[in-house]
Amino acid sequence: MRTLYWMTHDLRLDDNPALRLAAQSSELAFATVINPDWFTEGRYGMASMGKLRWQFLQQSLADLIDSLARRGCVLHLLRGDPVAVLADLIEQVQFQRVVTSRQFGSDELAQLATLIERFPDVLFSSIDTYTLFNFSGLPMPVSDIPETYSRFRRKAEKMAVEEPCGMPARLPATIELDQACLELGSVDADSDPSQRLIGGEAAARAHAESYFSGELPLTYKLVRNELDGWDNSSKFSAWLNSGCFSVRRLVDLLSEFELRCQRNDSTYWLYIELLWREYFQWLALKIGKKLFLKNGSAAHQISGRFDAGALSAWCRGETQYPLVNACMKQLSATGYLSNRGRQIAASCLINELEGDWRYGAAWFESQLIDYDVAANWGNWQYLAGVGADPRGGRHFNLAKQTEIYDADGRYRSRWLD
Numbered sequence: 001m002r003t004l005y006w007m008t009h010d011l012r013l014d015d016n017p018a019l020r021l022a023a024q025s026s027e028l029a030f031a032t033v034i035n036p037d038w039f040t041e042g043r044y045g046m047a048s049m050g051k052l053r054w055q056f057l058q059q060s061l062a063d064l065i066d067s068l069a070r071r072g073c074v075l076h077l078l079r080g081d082p083v084a085v086l087a088d089l090i091e092q093v094q095f096q097r098v099v100t101s102r103q104f105g106s107d108e109l110a111q112l113a114t115l116i117e118r119f120p121d122v123l124f125s126s127i128d129t130y131t132l133f134n135f136s137g138l139p140m141p142v143s144d145i146p147e148t149y150s151r152f153r154r155k156a157e158k159m160a161v162e163e164p165c166g167m168p169a170r171l172p173a174t175i176e177l178d179q180a181c182l183e184l185g186s187v188d189a190d191s192d193p194s195q196r197l198i199g200g201e202a203a204a205r206a207h208a209e210s211y212f213s214g215e216l217p218l219t220y221k222l223v224r225n226e227l228d229g230w231d232n233s234s235k236f237s238a239w240l241n242s243g244c245f246s247v248r249r250l251v252d253l254l255s256e257f258e259l260r261c262q263r264n265d266s267t268y269w270l271y272i273e274l275l276w277r278e279y280f281q282w283l284a285l286k287i288g289k290k291l292f293l294k295n296g297s298a299a300h301q302i303s304g305r306f307d308a309g310a311l312s313a314w315c316r317g318e319t320q321y322p323l324v325n326a327c328m329k330q331l332s333a334t335g336y337l338s339n340r341g342r343q344i345a346a347s348c349l350i351n352e353l354e355g356d357w358r359y360g361a362a363w364f365e366s367q368l369i370d371y372d373v374a375a376n377w378g379n380w381q382y383l384a385g386v387g388a389d390p391r392g393g394r395h396f397n398l399a400k401q402t403e404i405y406d407a408d409g410r411y412r413s414r415w416l417d
Contacts, residue, residue: 029176034182046365053367056242067201076177086115097122161251215261247278277375296384314345331367344398351396
């Protein structure tokens, strides 16, 4: 069977069920599509793909290209509208099967649906590479995913996670494509030596080895709300959300650590946080385009206006709230922000600035190197009070947050000076 493997958020060889299926072919082509629309202003006046997010993706692709090349394979980097590019490929090469990772965003799902409708004789396989559970092995059907995380969690945490698999022993003959391929630009990290989040499966494995070789998992719950510091969160999100690292592999390493060292509230909480990520994926699949509606899936009427000046000041970190400004400066400089920092910044835009939460979500989409469509937009809905667990929005007291998390002013001093 002649197979096209369309790689998206599964940029790895280890524990990649889509790769294992694609490898069961007589001929195989690897391709990923860079959409020019990522870099142009979208609905909210912002590009989806900011500089640092693009840098991390380029690093991830470069690492994957090298890994495949060592196995005699080529990853074709194509540019254009994904539907048009892939349709041309399918027609020209006469692919019999297209394998891809299951998507959770409505735009991505619509692209695949268009291709399936256009090519009824081609076998399309969407494989679960991005989540802990498979579509057919969820705690409940997608249509029954609950409105609250706690109800999902109570069932999900009792379920066993499928063991990760290794990479295929061999890959089939590679199909060389005639289409012009993109050349990656310089993918070195910025000169800032503190920038330790480097894209790619090799960097992800190195981080996992480092993280689980010490005692950091045992203190995760104690420090996870800190605003800054490399050791004050697990830092796996960027590699998980680009597909450079498997969430099932992460859970397997966590289980090994608990057997080898200790199981405590912190190691348990690491898993609970992964279930939050899991919940947002399947909730997004259930509600579709409602993930992006101002009033949410339940159509809760909320205020929130577009104020270009206030939004711009918030994005630049030039509001009247120093802690928020420090958060936004860190985000712009590094492409990363702690979970606590994200909540503080989001609460400020929604409440103090009375802004439309969707513009904040769009800015985070552009800036975060660990951007995930379901988690980003789902968390913003949650904070605005129109999404998961809709009991009204979360309003953080900024003075109190400053007193608790930056009493000595060190965080503000670092990012505002």
